[in-house]
Amino acid sequence: MFDFNKIQALHEATKASISIPLDPSTWPDNWKKIEFKEYKRLKRIYLPKISTQGMPSLNEVLKTRSSSRYFNSSELISIETVSSLLNFSAGAREDMKTALNLASRFYPSAGARYPLEIYIALRNIEKIENGIYHYNIKEHALEKILSEKSGQKIRTIISETWARDAQMLIVITSKFGQMLSKYGGRGYRFNLLEAGALMENFYLVSKALGLGCCALGKSIDGEIDEILNLTSEEENTLCLLAVGVSKIQ
Numbered sequence: 001m002f003d004f005n006k007i008q009a010l011h012e013a014t015k016a017s018i019s020i021p022l023d024p025s026t027w028p029d030n031w032k033k034i035e036f037k038e039y040k041r042l043k044r045i046y047l048p049k050i051s052t053q054g055m056p057s058l059n060e061v062l063k064t065r066s067s068s069r070y071f072n073s074s075e076l077i078s079i080e081t082v083s084s085l086l087n088f089s090a091g092a093r094e095d096m097k098t099a100l101n102l103a104s105r106f107y108p109s110a111g112a113r114y115p116l117e118i119y120i121a122l123r124n125i126e127k128i129e130n131g132i133y134h135y136n137i138k139e140h141a142l143e144k145i146l147s148e149k150s151g152q153k154i155r156t157i158i159s160e161t162w163a164r165d166a167q168m169l170i171v172i173t174s175k176f177g178q179m180l181s182k183y184g185g186r187g188y189r190f191n192l193l194e195a196g197a198l199m200e201n202f203y204l205v206s207k208a209l210g211l212g213c214c215a216l217g218k219s220i221d222g223e224i225d226e227i228l229n230l231t232s233e234e235e236n237t238l239c240l241l242a243v244g245v246s247k248i249q
Contacts, residue, residue: 014185020111031182035175036138037117044141045128047083055208065203068212068246073165075245079127081209082168085243086135088208089201090118105137107197110190115178116198117235119228121151121169132228150227158240159218166212166244171224172198175235195238202241212246215239 021027093104105114118135120142122128132146132154154171155164163169172195179187179194199215206213219240230236 014188017186018184034114038136039134039143039145042143044143046141048080050084050087061204061207065207067214069162069214070247071165071244072247077125077167082125084209085205088205092137107201109194111182113179115175115191117173119171121154124167153227157220157223160216163216163242166242168243170241171237172239173235173237206243211243213243215241
């Protein structure tokens with residue numbers, strides 16, 4: 001039987017906030033610097049410029065948003081569509097600068113810490129080999145970190161068999177320390193809130209691009225961490241989404 005006391009204890013432990021000075025000039029450097037994760041030795045696929053032309057209105061997207069659980073795995077998705085999905089869901093808004101001269105993104109982050117990272121198991125994407133990629137937000141590029149075999153391994157361990165047909169399996173991870181260093185235990189909550197905001201972006205942008213999207217609740221985080229070579233001290237899997245061409249039921 002699940003011990004609710006453990007969750008209650010965690011909730012209590014993360015109630016308090018650290019007092020943050022109002023004057024940013026007094027902040028330590030690690031509160032100001034945003035760390036952009038990069039795999040510098042790996043080949044990058046620089047994604048094409050994005051366009052909003054032809055996209056439906058926000059009103060239309062909100063009215064029709066839904067969770068898609070059936071995907072047509074044989075359909076090909078264009079690299080331009082992947083570029084738009086990543087940019088408008090998780091990309092940097094280079095036209096917007098915060099008071100600390102840092103690029104903001106299309107979702108909110110407490111103190112602009114942005115601890116989340118995105119990995120994608122891709123298949124049947126135009127001009128991109130099957131495999132697992134890291135999304136380099138700073139460069140708006142994909143870095144291939146693992147082979148198609150590893151991507152298939154992630155699909156195999158997912159208990160929701162219908163999700164295996166999706167062209168994209170998106171893994172959202174967090175470098176918790178990036179948030180905790182500023183906000184202490186309260187930062188743990190901020191990590192989860194941020195992941196939820198990012199997931200909603202993926203839902204809405206997927207719908208705007210004519211794709212289906214569904215969050216997965218039964219992913220095995222530890223196994224995904226192992227496949228992605230993540231260490232629990234530095235980075236952990238938070239959630240998983242399936243995105244692809246919907247199959248009409």
